Structure formats: structure tokens, C-alpha cells
Amino acid sequence: MERKEVTEMKKNKDNRQYVLEAVQQEGKLLEFAKDEFRDDEEIVKEALKQDGEALEFVSNRLKDNKEIILLGIKGAPWTACYASEKLKADKEVIMESVKTYGQSLYYASEELRNDKDVVKLAVQNKGIIIKYASYELRNDVEIATIAMKQDKRAYNFISQRLKNDDEIKKLLEN
Numbered sequence: 001m002e003r004k005e006v007t008e009m010k011k012n013k014d015n016r017q018y019v020l021e022a023v024q025q026e027g028k029l030l031e032f033a034k035d036e037f038r039d040d041e042e043i044v045k046e047a048l049k050q051d052g053e054a055l056e057f058v059s060n061r062l063k064d065n066k067e068i069i070l071l072g073i074k075g076a077p078w079t080a081c082y083a084s085e086k087l088k089a090d091k092e093v094i095m096e097s098v099k100t101y102g103q104s105l106y107y108a109s110e111e112l113r114n115d116k117d118v119v120k121l122a123v124q125n126k127g128i129i130i131k132y133a134s135y136e137l138r139n140d141v142e143i144a145t146i147a148m149k150q151d152k153r154a155y156n157f158i159s160q161r162l163k164n165d166d167e168i169k170k171l172l173e174n
Contacts, residue, residue, distance in 0.1 A: 006032060019043055027051030035059065044068060052076030060084070069093055077101035085109070094118055102126025105133065119143055127151030130158065144168060 005022070009032040012018035019033045020043050027050035030038060037043045039059035047054040048068065052075020055063070062068045064084035072079045073096050080088070080097035081104070087093045089109035095118060097104035102125035105113060112118045114134035120143060123130050127150030130138055137143050139159035147154035148171040155163065155172060162168050 005029060009033065013037075016040070016043070020046060023047035023054065024050055027054035028057070030054045031057040033057075038062075041065075041068070045071060048072050048075060052079055055079040055082045058082070063087075066090065066093060070096060073097050078104065080104040081107045083107070088112075091115065091118060095121060098122035098125060100125065102129040105129045108132075110134070113137075116140070116143065120146060123147040123150060123154070125150070127154040128157070130154045131156075135159065138162075141165065141168070145171065148172070 005026060009022050009029045013032055013034045016037060019037045022029045023043060024046045027047035030047040038057055039061055044058050044062055048071040052072045055072030058068060063082055064086060066087060069083045069087050077097045077100045080093060083093060088107050089111060091112060094104060094108045094112050098118060098121050102122040105122040108118060113132060114136055116137060119133045119137045123143060123146050127147040130147040138157060139161060141162060144158045144162045148168060152172055
């Protein structure tokens with residue numbers, strides 16, 4: 001049985017005012033709006049203010065809009081996965097996401113996976129996410145130490161050189 005709100009949105013998906021008011025109440029109703037409204041900045045911003053997870057239903061054009069992506073991330077940090085490739089390579093966007101959701105490092109560009117600031121912030125939040133860092137940073141003692149203190153399982157993803165490091169080994173014992 002479909003929820004009443006969904007049925008009503010489907011019936012009124014062509015009515016801009018209805019869509020705007022509906023997403024202000026429940027952002028993810030954006031899914032059922034017509035494509036034109038999923039590409040309407042005002043409607044999209046209202047949906048994202050209500051629920052950052054509505055970013056999933058935003059047009060591809062707006063997924064390349066930094067302001068829109070940051071608004072979605074503010075409400076649901078994991079939604080960085082919906083950003084355009086260009087914005088997945090934007091340090092500010094990825095930093096905003098990984099500070100509370102380290103797993104977003106997975107979606108970051110290769111360049112940002114080799115950015116010490118980004119990786120450091122990500123592993124502070126989720127140590128095991130070091131597995132998505134560049135090899136160079138998986139071989140960085142500071143990054144490895146932070147990751148290990150956050151989650152000992154990070155040991156499985158650091159470089160062999162660091163696995164043999166006495167200070168790193170001590171972290172496994174604590």
C-alpha cells in the first residue's frame with residue numbers, strides 16, 4: 001500500500017506550488033516530482049533543507065552545483081556519493097563530507113585520496129577507511145597512527161613497512 005503523501009505527490013507532480021510545499025514537509029518526495037522540478041534550484045534547496053538524502057533525486061545538472069551538494073552533505077554527509085565527478089574532486093566538498101562520514105573517502109577522486117588533509121580527517125572519523133587512501137598515505141606513519149587509534153583493523157591496510165614498525169605494533173596491543 002502506497003503512502004498517502006506519495007500518491008498525492010504523483011497526482012500533483014506537475015503542480016510547482018504543490019511540489020514545493022510537499023518537499024518542504026518531506027524532502028524525499030522529490031523522487032516523485034517531474035524532472036523539471038528535480039532540476040529547479042528553489043525546489044531542490046527546500047527538499048535538501050528538509051532532508052539531505054533527497055540529493056539522490058536531484059537532476060544531474062544540479063549534482064554538479066557545489067552549493068546544492070554542500071547543502072545535501074550538511075543534512076546527510078554520506079550523500080557526497082551523488083556529487084558529479086568534478087565535485088568528487090573538490091577538496092572543500094569532500095572535506096565537508098569526511099569530517100563526519102569518513103567513508104566518503106571511497107567516493108573522492110584519486111587526487112584527494114592522496115591529499116593528506118583529506119585522508120587525515122577521514123581516518124580520524126573512520127580509521128578503517130585508510131584502505132581507500134593512496135599507497136603513499138597508507139605508508140605515512142602519522143596517518144597510520146591516527147587510523148590505528150581509531151580502529152585497530154586499519155592495520156590490515158597500512159604498508160608492510162609500517163606493519164613492521166615497533167610503534168605501530170604497540171598500537172595493536174592497547
